[in-house]
Amino acid sequence: MGSTHAEILRIAMVCKRTGLSRTTVYEKINPRSRSFDETFPRPVALGARAVGWLSTALDVWVATRSPRMISGGSNGMGQ
Template structure:
């Protein structure tokens, strides 16, 4: 199956981990205001169901472009 991601696609956690290079726990730390790793600019998760979340590809791309690279 060949899947093409567009800017308005919703991606799941596995893909977010691959795109950002961050671990699952670091991603959730970036979303948690009580965490020292909290990042207010990190894309917000989207509820897809009772136990499913995703992220908008466009927001992830924007966040990645805004990062400073060494």
């Protein structure tokens, strides 16, 4: 996150940086999905069948998530 320039990340790195599965990432960008998240960064087209995400946009999105949001609101202690 200390980088000031944007890199384009492919799906494997997006999953690694966010802790989300590949399926969840694609659900977050699909407006028809129940998991759609309008705050999740949109991918950029790299070619006819390739997309990537700007690292800076992902870093901002991750930084704005609270631990409670990331875990789905449960702390594992029944609260």
